[in-house]
Amino acid sequence: MLLSGSGASLGAILLSLSSAAWASIGSCALIGAMIAVGLAILSMPILLGWLADRVGLRFAHPLVPGLVLGGLALFIASHQLQRRLVRRTDSLAAAK
Numbered sequence: 001m002l003l004s005g006s007g008a009s010l011g012a013i014l015l016s017l018s019s020a021a022w023a024s025i026g027s028c029a030l031i032g033a034m035i036a037v038g039l040a041i042l043s044m045p046i047l048l049g050w051l052a053d054r055v056g057l058r059f060a061h062p063l064v065p066g067l068v069l070g071g072l073a074l075f076i077a078s079h080q081l082q083r084r085l086v087r088r089t090d091s092l093a094a095a096k
Contacts, residue, residue, distance in 0.1 A: 040071075 052060035
C-alpha cells in the first residue's frame with residue numbers, strides 16, 4: 001500500500017517539478033510528463049504481469065520498489081542534466 005501510494009503521488013510531484021523547471025518552453029513539458037505517466041500506467045501492469053508469469057509472483061513482486069527507485073534515479077539524473085544545460089546556456093549568453 002505504501003509503495004502504491006507513493007507511486008501515485010510521484011506523478012503529481014513530477015508534474016509540478018517539470019512545470020517549474022521547464023516554464024520557458026510552456027506546456028511542452030507538461031505534455032511530455034503526461035505522456036510519460038500515461039505510458040507508465042498503461043505498460044507497467046502488463047510488463048509486471050508478464051514477468052510474474054515467467055518467473056513467478058514471489059520473485060516479480062519485489063521488483064516494484066526497484067522500479068520506483070529506478071524512476072526516481074532517472075528523474076534526479078534528468079534534473080541534473082537540465083541544470084547543467086541551463087548553466088551552459090547562461091554562460092553562452094553572458095559571453096555574447
